[in-house]
Ligand SMILES: Nc1ncnc2c1ncn2[C@@H]1O[C@H](COP(=O)(O)OP(=O)(O)OP(=O)(O)O)[C@@H](O)[C@H]1O
């Protein structure tokens with residue numbers, strides 16, 4: 043059973059058919075890339091999955107349960123997290139504080155500092171936050187203010203925040219956009235290291251796509267026009283056609 047099953051999803055912005063009868067199955071534990079020309083509907087599809095947009099038609103099952111009735115703030119709790127293009131971090135807080143907040147929220151449903159709670163009960167959660175930070179290579183910067191981090195480190199922090207939610211499905215919309223080459227390489231390594239988390243990645247950089255994805259779906263004008271392994275997609279005539287006038291695949 044796929045962890046995510048998108049069935050016949052259509053979404054219109056007024057007269058514009060942004061998504062048309064989209065069917066997409068994502069297998070648990072895989073990295074699945076969603077590619078396609080500008081305006082194809084990739085971000086729109088991710089926004090449907092986070093509850094930010096409501097489709098006009100179709101259904102989405104996550105882990106065998108309908109997703110579209112779930113409120114956006116509950117979707118995170120279900121185990122779906124999205125990495126935003128601009129890091130969603132608290133600039134004035136330390137790296138550790140930024141990661142501790144979602145760890146507590148994952149346990150309590152929301153973040154409440156409980157002054158009466160013994161340190162014994164809080165300690166394992168803080169340790170879990172510290173582990174996430176160490177895993178992403180930010181151990182030395184644990185107590186540094188978030189806004190003093192480099193862009194690459196901010197991205198790592200954002201990933202650590204995402205992992206603190208213990209997501210089962212991670213949605214990434216152009217995670218390497220605007221990055222220098224070495225930052226892109228670091229991000230690829232980072233994502234390769236996140237084993238066991240299902241990932242859906244929207245990306246224009248084909249080097250990133252071919253380094254990470256086990257399966258690729260191609261969206262053009264709101265429709266899935268091709269699907270397959272990286273090898274199958276590379277030479278696919280429909281894909282080359284969709285990208286004509288853009289970067290060659
Ligand atoms: N909120 C909105 N209101 C109206 N039209 C929108 C809205 N969001 C997106 N669109 C339109 O829907 C279409 C799909 O947009 P979307 O952002 O999903 O494309 P995309 O594949 O993510 O493109 P890109 O690669 O440039 O990020 C585009 O024609 C876009 O202009």
Ligand SMILES: [Mg+2]
Pocket residue numbers: 084085086
């Ligand atoms: Mg987009």
